[in-house]
Amino acid sequence: MDGVNSLVLAVVGVVMMLAGxxxxxxxxxxxxxxLNAEFKTPxxxxxxxxxxxxTNKYVLWGHHFTSVAGAAPIVxxxxxxxxxxxxAFLWVVFGTVFLAGMHDLGSLWASARNKGQSIGTLSGRYIGARGRNLFLVVIFLLxxxxxxxxxxxISGLLVAQPGAVIPTWGALLVALLVGQAIYRFKMNLAVVSVVGVVALYGLILLGDRYPIELPERVMGLAPEGFWIVLLFVYAAIASILPVWVLLQPRDYINGIQLFIGLGILYGSVLIATPTVVAPAWNENVPADTPSIVPLLFVTIACGAISGFHGTVASGTSSKQMDRETDARFIGYFGAVGEGLLALGAIIATTAGFQSLQDWENVYESFSSGGVPVFVEGGGAIMNAGLGIPESLSATILATMAVLFAATTMDTGVRLKRFVIQEIGELAGVRLNTVVATLITVGIALALTFSQGGDGSGGMLIWPLFGTTNQLLAALTLMIxxxxxxxxxxxxxxVLIPALFVLVMSAYAAIVQLGTFYSDGDWxxxxxxxxxxxxxxxxxVESLIAMRRVSKEPKEPEDEQLLSEAEKLPSRER
Incomplete structure (x- = not known):
């Protein structure tokens, strides 16, 4: 199957996900x-x-999709x-159809049926206080x-691709205006969407024309460190503001723009039909490459199934659902959107090279792949397919990656603030929003700068992301x-995928224990x-709860129905 046309992967993958x-x-x-359209949502x-x-389901889909689809489905x-x-192709496609969509939809439904409570709080209700406390530990670390x-x-991309600076920060102004147009002035959503997307792509062209490179030191920090501080200041403010002011409109308009970006990438594949130069099954992997089983299933987390999605679905998205039936589009189709991004990353990093030798020169070690390879390979495909200059192609893809990561980051700060407030309540301390946000950002900044002024400490515990994320997904499915x-x-x-992900992620965590011990990484x-x-x-708590539940009478459906006034679309009330 070596030398397959990338168009085959694109068509088969897209058709299977849409069929799902x-x-x-x-x-x-x-x-x-x-799902019941008459159920009164939180x-x-x-x-x-x-x-x-x-919230209108299309706007909320934009928030959910861009919040969950960060840099991970590319990396x-x-x-x-x-x-x-x-x-990689099989895991992304089948994982999206049978695991990720089901997980995201289920997390939204479970939270909505329990007054918008987070998955951590739900664990306390359904498996007990001990389970909840430990669940919060996993969520906090993730x-x-x-x-x-x-x-x-993000900071690395802004330094490596200075053309992405203007569209990255200009998108905030566009989002603020979009939020005001939709909620304060009740303007037509379609018109606002078109104007907002045009403005974003105008910023991309402007950024490519006028790249912004920072000097070697800014306020005593390296450029990477300066961008990191600025990003956390933004994320802290965004996490405190009402969701409709910045978070929702930013994610919505970015979601449309990012889907258009994916359309450009897939359109380039359709026209250029580049050959996949990477082998279907690589028998000549670098010496530092771990075993494919179980590491494949935690290396590709986002894009197949991700516990972080359940945290977003139950932490912010469920609180904004207008109708319970919207969960299918927001949750399942949101997972499909991320699956399409992961599929695009596979094509860009396997068909964006001239030859197998060029590909092997890049993949010299297990850690060689990442966002830069996606930008390089995807840019080459867009240049060959649509004739987009390589500089502009790189700016488009780098901006896509930055905006995906940034929307996930600001949602993550808001969610982490919720978790810290919940932990405070368990400890008998009530933390207000500002204090909890300062603690959230302070802990993250301390970790990020623990290895120096360039902020590289932020990657210190990243090797544990895959296993932690997948364990959280499995435990969410158990709830x-x-x-x-x-x-x-x-x-x-739900249970069968939960057991599969649990076995693979636990196996991977045990394998990593041996690696960390051998490396002396205490x-x-x-x-x-x-x-x-x-x-x-x-x-264990979940299994005990399952055994107990199997012997109990089933719960009657408890459905709070909407009043006639509340049945109006949210934008008309």
Whole structure:
């Protein structure tokens, strides 16, 4: 299967993911989760104009999609193709259809049915206080990894691709204007969307024409360090503001722009039809490459299934749902969007080179792949397919990567603030929003600058992201399984994927223990042990809860129905 045309991968992958949305998500919505358009969602029940805001499903899809689709669905596949394009392709496609979409949809549904509570809080309700406390430990560590590492990724791209600086920061102004236009002035959503996207692409052209490079030192910091500080200042402010002011419109307009960017990439594949030069199954991997099983399933986390998605779905998205039936589009199709990004990353990093030798020169070690390879390979395909100059192609793709990562980062800061407030309540300390945000940002900055002024410390615990993320996904699915069992619903479509992901991620965590021990990396070893113990404990609590639930009478459906006034579309109320 070597030398396959990349168009084949694009067509097969896209058709399978769309078929999953049309067919499998309908089955899940009707038979498993039984979505009800008349159910009163938390956005209506607790509408406060800050966190609980009933939102048009297309706007909320933009928030959810761009929040979950950070740099990870680019980084993971760009690294994993070192084993060959076929394993990465299969895991992304089948993972999206049968695991990721089901997980995201289920997390939204479970949270909405429980007053918008986070998955951590739900674990306390359904498996007990001990399970909740340990669940919060896993979530806290995962969010710390995400916000710190993504700040490093973004700052690195802004330094490497200075053409992305203007569109990255200009997008904030566009988002603020879009939010005002939609919510304050009630302008037509389609018109606002078109104007906003045109403005964003105008900023990309402007940024490519006028790249901004920082001097060697800015306020005593290296350029990377300066961008990191600025990013955290922005993320802190964004996490405090009402969601409709910046978070929602930024994610929505970025979601459209990013989907257009993916369309440009796939359109270039359609026209250029580049050959995949990487082997389908690489038998000549570099010496430092770990075993494909189980590492493939944690290297590609986002883009196949990701526990972070459940945290976003239950932390912010569920609080903004207008109708419970919107969960199918927001959750499942949001996962499809990320799957398409991961598929695009696979194509860009395997077909964006002239020859196998060129590809092998880049993939000299296991850690060689990443966002820069995606930008390089994707830029070459866009240049060959649509004739877009390489500089502009690189700016478009770098901006895509930055905006994906930035929207995930600011959502991550908001979620981490929620977790810290929840931990404070368990400790008997009530933290207000500002204090909790300062603690959130302070911890992340301390980690990021722990290795020096360039902020490289943000990547210090990133090697644990894949296993932590997948363990969280498995544990989230266990909670959803218990909820389904209590309601007497079909639960095997959730439980079977949960067990598969649990086995692979636990296996990977144990393998990593040996690696960290051999390398003498005691910090990662200690954190890995904590994560394994927490996950194992939550699993045991989950199994005990399942056994107990199987013997109990099933819960009656508790459905709060919308009033006639609340049945109006959110933008008309």
């Amino acid at each position: 949305y049309v067919l499998y998500s309908r089955f899940l919505a009707k038979r498993v989760y039984k 956005g209506h029940e607790f509408d406060d104009g800050v966190d609980f805001v009933p 993971g596949p760009a690294v994993a193709v070192i084993w060959g394009w076929l394993p 969010l710390l990894m995400v916000v710190a590492a993504f700040a490093v990724v 959803i399984t218990i909820i389904l069992m209590r309601k007497g619903r079909p639960f095997l479509p 910090l990662l070893l200690a954190i890995d042990v904590v994560i394994i113990i927490a996950a194992a404990w939550v699993l």
